[in-house]
Amino acid sequence: MKASIHDTHFVFRRLHSLLGLLPVGGFLIFHLWENSQSRFGQTHYNDQVVGWLQQLNYLTLLEIFLIALPLLFHALYGLVILYNGKSNLSVYPWQGNLRYTLQRFSGIAVLLFLLLHVGWTRIWAIWEPAIKADLFAHMQGLLIQPSVFLLYLTGLLVSVFHLTNGLWSMAISWGVTTSPRAQSICLGICAFLAVLLSAMGVHGMLGFLP
Amino acid sequence: MSEKIQFRIRRQDTPYSPAYWQTFQVPFREGLNVVSALMMIRQNPLTTDGMKVDPVAWEFNCMEEVCGACTMLINHRPMPACSTLVDTLQQPITLEPLSKFPVIRDLMVDRSRMFADLKRVRAWIEIDGAWDIHQGAPRISPEHWRDNYLYSRCMSCGSCLEACPQYGQMLPFVGAAALAAVRLMNNHPTGKYHRKQRLHAIMVEGGLSDCGNAQNCVQVCPKEIPLTTAIGELGRETTVQMLKDLFGSAD
Numbered sequence: 001m002k003a004s005i006h007d008t009h010f011v012f013r014r015l016h017s018l019l020g021l022l023p024v025g026g027f028l029i030f031h032l033w034e035n036s037q038s039r040f041g042q043t044h045y046n047d048q049v050v051g052w053l054q055q056l057n058y059l060t061l062l063e064i065f066l067i068a069l070p071l072l073f074h075a076l077y078g079l080v081i082l083y084n085g086k087s088n089l090s091v092y093p094w095q096g097n098l099r100y101t102l103q104r105f106s107g108i109a110v111l112l113f114l115l116l117h118v119g120w121t122r123i124w125a126i127w128e129p130a131i132k133a134d135l136f137a138h139m140q141g142l143l144i145q146p147s148v149f150l151l152y153l154t155g156l157l158v159s160v161f162h163l164t165n166g167l168w169s170m171a172i173s174w175g176v177t178t179s180p181r182a183q184s185i186c187l188g189i190c191a192f193l194a195v196l197l198s199a200m201g202v203h204g205m206l207g208f209l210p
Numbered sequence: 211m212s213e214k215i216q217f218r219i220r221r222q223d224t225p226y227s228p229a230y231w232q233t234f235q236v237p238f239r240e241g242l243n244v245v246s247a248l249m250m251i252r253q254n255p256l257t258t259d260g261m262k263v264d265p266v267a268w269e270f271n272c273m274e275e276v277c278g279a280c281t282m283l284i285n286h287r288p289m290p291a292c293s294t295l296v297d298t299l300q301q302p303i304t305l306e307p308l309s310k311f312p313v314i315r316d317l318m319v320d321r322s323r324m325f326a327d328l329k330r331v332r333a334w335i336e337i338d339g340a341w342d343i344h345q346g347a348p349r350i351s352p353e354h355w356r357d358n359y360l361y362s363r364c365m366s367c368g369s370c371l372e373a374c375p376q377y378g379q380m381l382p383f384v385g386a387a388a389l390a391a392v393r394l395m396n397n398h399p400t401g402k403y404h405r406k407q408r409l410h411a412i413m414v415e416g417g418l419s420d421c422g423n424a425q426n427c428v429q430v431c432p433k434e435i436p437l438t439t440a441i442g443e444l445g446r447e448t449t450v451q452m453l454k455d456l457f458g459s460a461d
Contacts, residue, residue, distance in 0.1 A: 013419035014452065084383065085376045085422055091286055092373055092426045100375060100424030169423040175446020178439050 016077045017170050019070040025163045027067055032156075032200045038207030042136040045207075050135045071114075078107045099165050106162040113155035139208045149205065156201040164194040213238040215247060216258070216302035219266055222313050229313075233258045233302065234266075244291035244305070245270050245280055248317075268317035275432060278367030282307060282317045288369035290432050308372050310379060324366050327384040331411045333391035335401040348399030361394035361440065363433040370427035370437055382416030386427035386437040389418060393440035396447070409444075409451045418444050 037049050056062065087101040120142060125131040131138045142148045168190040171177040177186045214235045222229040235258055236242075236250040245268075252265040270280035273292045280291040283306040285299055296303065311319035328334075350358075370386040371377040377385045392408045395401040412418045418441065427437045453459075 007414045009415040010413040010417065010419050010448070010452070014449075081422075084381055084420055086378060086381075088373070088375050088426075092429070094426065094429060096423070096425035096429075097375070100422050103422075172423050172438070172442045173419070173421070173445050175442055175444070175449050178442030178446065180436070180439065183438070183442070 012077060013081075014173075016074055016081070017166075017173055019074045020163070020166050021170060023066045024071050024074050025167070027071075028159060028163055029197065032197055032204060035204035036200045036207070038136065038139070038204050040207075042134075045136045046134055050132075054132070075107075075111050075114075078111075082107070099168075103162065103165050103169070106158040106165075109158045110155070110162050113151070113158070116151075117155060136208065140210065143205060143208045144210070152205055153202070156205070157198060160194050160197045160201065164190040164197070167193070215242070215296055217247065217251065218302045218304045219251075219316070220304075220306040221266065221316050222307070223264075223315065225313055225315075232263060238296070242296040244282075244284060244289075244294045244296065244299075244303070245273065247296060247303075248291065248305075266317065267315040276365055278365035281367035281369055281372075281432075283309065283372070288367070288372040288430055290367060293432070308368055310372050310374075310377055311368065312379070319368075321366065321368050324368060324371070324387060327388040328366075328391055331384060331388045331392050331417075332404060332408045333388060333395055335395055335398055336404060337400060350399055354397070358394055358397050360434075360436055361390050364390060364394075364435055365433065367432065369430045369432060373426035373430040375424050375426070376420055376422045381420075383420040384412070384416055386421075386431075386441065388412075389421070389444055390435055390437050390440040393443055405447075406451065409448055412444065413448055413451065418448055 034049055034053070038045050040048075053059070082104055085100075085104070087097075087104065089097055089101045121131070121135075121138070125135075143152060168183075168187055171186050172183060177183045215238050217234045217236070219232055219234060220229055221232055234251045234256070236247050239246075248266060248268055248270075255263050255265040257263055268280065268282065268291070270292060271277040272279070275290045275293040278290065281288055282291055283289075283304070284291065284294055285304050286306070288308060291305075305317060307313045307317045307319045308321075311321050311323065314320050364387055366387060368387070374383070374385055376383045389412060392412055396405045396408055421441055423438075423441075425438050428435075431437060
């Protein structure tokens, strides 16, 4: 009997969980590391960081299969999951329940932020080759506006929260952490990772400013 | 000794009629619990407005927190009314029926879905079939017994489901109680012969993967059952089972 794989529900939930870490979460970490190098200046960033990425062979295929499609599945299936729960934080104001609720709200927030973020950079660059040629100047033009900076900061923090809290939840779902002690240690590690990734992201954002 | 305890009780005459609130007062007594206060209201069902009303309907049975029947929302949290002492509660004490189950009348709810879900996940042990499943009495280590015992305390009161953001009348999730029952039955020396069937029963819509890890269940469980540990352990077992289903295995 192969009930579990003939019923797609379980496999889809696990796939949603797995894709959230690999490749989507992995890409977020890479993306933050990549952009943290903005502090080395316009020339270094445009030539060494962006230039190195843009000369990769099969780049469009990598973008589609390692970023766009997994992200799209994770986002759309995440919206389906939203309909299977109803937050009750006002009655049970506990931190686990708070993170459950924030995980759902941050998911929507990340999705909205990404539509804007990808639109402003990757999609816009399809019509505007100047953006690709000097991405540093383009980002500086965006981030120099306080409202955009604040928006990017929010987008960064909710993305990092969604990834690190998702990682904690994933460890339980896949059966890595079972005892309350293991789950609590895992929460500490995920919180540390959240601080680290946020710092890296903010560092990168500041690096674009003149 | 003229201290009075106030109760605000959510009333509903039939499953289909609208709910309304009534306030009652009972004299305080040392060691008074919510069930005994409800018994006093039943003896003299007079609201604080002086109106004579129908006595409040509720369920209770064992009076020692093992049957789960008297579970209701006491000050908005699910608790067994028999073991909840009035001294520990803020007044006026609000009593409501559990919100995740259909109301029969006043504080009585229909929890039959819980039993349907226990059947759905095969939460029983088959002790005989066409042949003897085991030979002789199965032996079990004290450590193993101690771990299993924690889960055997479940009284199907529904508190874990009441507090769960993923559980609801219109939602498919079976909730922590049924999942913990799978954990218990799968670790029983005879029950483990049907381990795979139970795992498959929770690897579907409404099963284990519908848990959102809010972990409210373990906080409200009156029997302190390690529900989130069971969910983690089942996570591991279903991961292995999924790999076996996908790539094949003798088991």
